[in-house]
Amino acid sequence: MEKRKVISAVLLVMTLISFVLLPFAAIFPPGAPEPPQTAFVTGANIYHAEGYMTSAEALNLADGAVLIQTTLHIANGPPVPAEDAGPPLGLPVDASAWRALELLAADASEPADPGDGQLMPHSPADRQAEDSGDEPALPPDHADTEDPAPRKIAYLTFDDGPSRTVTAGILDILAEEGIFGTFFILPHKDVDDIFRRIIDEGHVLGNHSYSHNYSRLYRSGMGPFIDDIARAQIFIRERFDYQMKLFRFPGGSMSWDRTAIARRKEVLDEMELRYFDWHIDSRDAHPRQTDKSAAALARNVLGNTNDREQVVILMHDARGRQTTLEALPLIIAGLREQDYTFDVLTNY
Numbered sequence: 263m264e265k266r267k268v269i270s271a272v273l274l275v276m277t278l279i280s281f282v283l284l285p286f287a288a289i290f291p292p293g294a295p296e297p298p299q300t301a302f303v304t305g306a307n308i309y310h311a312e313g314y315m316t317s318a319e320a321l322n323l324a325d326g327a328v329l330i331q332t333t334l335h336i337a338n339g340p341p342v343p344a345e346d347a348g349p350p351l352g353l354p355v356d357a358s359a360w361r362a363l364e365l366l367a368a369d370a371s372e373p374a375d376p377g378d379g380q381l382m383p384h385s386p387a388d389r390q391a392e393d394s395g396d397e398p399a400l401p402p403d404h405a406d407t408e409d410p411a412p413r414k415i416a417y418l419t420f421d422d423g424p425s426r427t428v429t430a431g432i433l434d435i436l437a438e439e440g441i442f443g444t445f446f447i448l449p450h451k452d453v454d455d456i457f458r459r460i461i462d463e464g465h466v467l468g469n470h471s472y473s474h475n476y477s478r479l480y481r482s483g484m485g486p487f488i489d490d491i492a493r494a495q496i497f498i499r500e501r502f503d504y505q506m507k508l509f510r511f512p513g514g515s516m517s518w519d520r521t522a523i524a525r526r527k528e529v530l531d532e533m534e535l536r537y538f539d540w541h542i543d544s545r546d547a548h549p550r551q552t553d554k555s556a557a558a559l560a561r562n563v564l565g566n567t568n569d570r571e572q573v574v575i576l577m578h579d580a581r582g583r584q585t586t587l588e589a590l591p592l593i594i595a596g597l598r599e600q601d602y603t604f605d606v607l608t609n610y
Contacts, residue, residue: 416602418443423579424456431587441604446470446510449497466606468508509535540576542566546586547578556588564596
């Protein structure tokens, strides 16, 4: 009798186990390989294998998961069938991409930033708490503790390029002078050779967004901002195997609502992007600068260094900025007369 009870109990347990395991047997038949840890992002969904999941669910994938779409589209949008995603590209999902997904998943329902998002005056009250009160947000000057006479360093930065005429000319001048610059780029097409020249000649690329669209970047919530920055990162990484580590807010961080910028700074930190504004604007793209001659731009720079130990200078190398190209030799010569040397912002 006891033996029968034991056998009955064993059979009951085995029956229950078979009911539990039966659905998994249908999904993973004996000998079938485990599903690949791959995913691609489109619209608001992350597709995995033959189905799709939300961005929050995608975070449960293993760290070795792989993106198989060319761009990291995280902004809201309609999902598309998996077969329309394009061929696998085997792009590793790096830490910044996963963190971008996590941020979006946690904040997908965030409303647009308050306020009308218009450019605000460049006044001390509108700048970050860490600012000195009369300068944009920048890391503090770092004196060389091993050198009793710290060097004065100027950082030449160029926004909105590259362009075939202006950027190429700037690169020629920098090569002649033995100077390296920092280029906050937009993903322009048909200038891959200029991008390659910037990299190969030892200069630094920084992310200046994909669209440079103020409404998308500052007035539409966090999703479009994250998508825009990620797309620019991927554009450069795919074409040139180069990972950008710097970021500059279009319009400058001081020009926008402080709360909105604070949220975006958190995203940049998570994506391991250091942001930089500037100490001196050459005003080569300023709408209220009527005199954009080379001499005027040089005066704007050289007359505002104030003998700082480190000074970040804003210029632009977009198409049509010919006087910036003409002013650059004057600026370099004048800074050297003020005992400045030159470096790239990754060394700031």
